[in-house]
Amino acid sequence: MSQVHSFGIQPISIHSFNENHNQIAFSPNNDEVHIYKSGGQTSGGWEKEDVLMEHGQRVTGIDWAPKSNRIVTCGADRNAYVWTLDSGKWKPTLVILRINRAATCVRWSPMENKFAVGSGARLISVCYFEQENDWWVSKHIKKPIRSTVTSVDWHPNNCLIASGSTDFKARIFSGYIKEVDEKPEATAWGKKMTFANLMNEFSNGGGGWVHAVAFSASGDKLAWVGHDSSVSVVDAQNNMSLAFVKTEFLPFITFTWVTENSLVVGGHDCCPLLFNYDDTGKVVFMNKLDIPKETQTKEISAMKRFQTLDKRATTVEDSDLKTLHQNTITDMTVHTGDRGSAQKISTTGVDGQMIIWDFKSLESSIQGLRIS
C-alpha cells in the first residue's frame, strides 16, 4: 500500500533520496534543508538526523547524487552549495553561480561530475569542479532563453541539458564541458555539441509556463508539463514528432518517467496520474493512481449534526480531500528502480506529506491498471 509520512504542517517544496532510500533531504519551504533517516522504533518512521542551514533565503532545489553521496542545494539567495559528508557532519562548499536573480532548480549530471542550475536570471549555470584551484567553476547558457528557467534535466550521455522556462518553451542545450567530459557522440537530438549550443526548441502552441521537463530513460524522448494543463512528448527517433494532450485536470507541476513509454504526473489536483506515449505517437491518459476506497459513512450523533448545521450550514463533516495528498503535489521522484523501470515513486506536497507509491500494490488494487 502507499506509505504516507507526515513531516509536519509546512509544505515540502523539494525532496531527494540517497542511494539506499534510507535517507531523505527536503526543504520545508524555507531556508533549511532537513535530513531524515528512516528506521527507528516505528517501522517506516523517519528520524531527524540533521538540519543544513547555510542558505540565506528559501531553498529552491535539492539533488542527492547517489554514487558520490553529495548533495547540491540551490536557493533564492543566488547561491548553490555542494555538501559532502565529513565524519558524520555535512560540510558545505559554496559555488559561485554568478547570477543576479534567484536559482530555481538544480540537477546533478548522470556521471555526477557537473550540475546544472536554472535561475530567474534567464540562464542556466553549468558547474564543474576544477582540480587545480579546488573550486567549482560555473559556465552560463544564456541564448535564447527569454525568461526564468523553471526546471532542468540531463540526458543520459552526460552532455545534453533539457530546460523548461516561463517563456512557454522547452529547449535542449549542449552542456559539454571539455575540461571534464570526453567528446560526446552525436545523438538523435543533433550533432553539434559545443557548449551552450541550442539543439532544439519546442512549444506545444498554447501558453502556460513549463513546470517540469525530463528525458526518458534512453534519452530519445523529452516530455514536459505546462500550466495549460498539458502533457507533451517529443520523440527524437520519430522525426522529432511532437505529441501533446490538453487535459481536463488542473495544471501539473511535476512528473517523472516510470518506463520508456509511461509517465506519472502530479500537480494541483493532488493526485498522481498515469499517462502513456503509445505506439501511434499519442499521449493518452491511462489512470489515476489515487483511487480512494469508499469510506463507510460514520454515525454522526444528532447533537453533532445540529452543531455542524449551525456552523457550516451542512450536516456533512467532510472537509478533507478524498485523495491521499491534501494539497498540491510539489515534487515527484523515482524511489525504487530508475526512469526506465520504476517500482516505487515518492511524492511530496504542500500538505507536508511524503507518500511512497508502490506500483505492484497499485496494479493489484486498481482495476485495469497496467504500467508498461
Place this chain on the structure above:
Amino acid sequence: MAVNTGAKQFRKVDVDQYNEDNYQEDVIEDGLDEGPNENEVSSLLQAGKNVDALKVVLKNAPLSTKNQNTKDKALQLTMRVLTSFRSAEIEKAVNTLDKLEIDMLMKYVYRGFEVPAEGSSAVLLNWHEKAYAKGGLGCIVRVLTDRKHV
C-alpha cells in the same frame, strides 16, 4: 521653489517598456485571419442549422490577427450564434464539439462575459456550465494561460 513641482506626467510613463530585459512576445505574423464569414453564418442560422453555425464560428475564430475590428465582429457573430440556441439544445450542441472547439467555446464565453449585453450573461452561464462539464477545469485554465486572445 523649483519651477516644475507641479509636473506629474512622468508618473504616467511606462518605464518597463524601456527595460532591455523585458520579455518580448513571440512575433506572430499578422495572419490573414478574417474571422467567420458573416453571410455564411447568417444563412445557417436562418436555416435553423445553429449547430453548424456554431462550428463555423469556432473553427474560423480570428486568433492571430492584430486587427481589433475583425475580432470584435467575430465576437458579435459568435454571440448571435450562442444566443440563438434554446437552453435545452445547448447540451446536445456541446456534445458534438471536439476538444479544440470546446476550448475555443470557453474562450468566447469568457470574452462574452467581458462585454455584457442585455440578458447575454444568463445564456453564457448556461454555455459555461455545459462546456465545463465536458472540458473540465483544464479547459478554463487554458482560457487563462493561452497567449492568443480571441
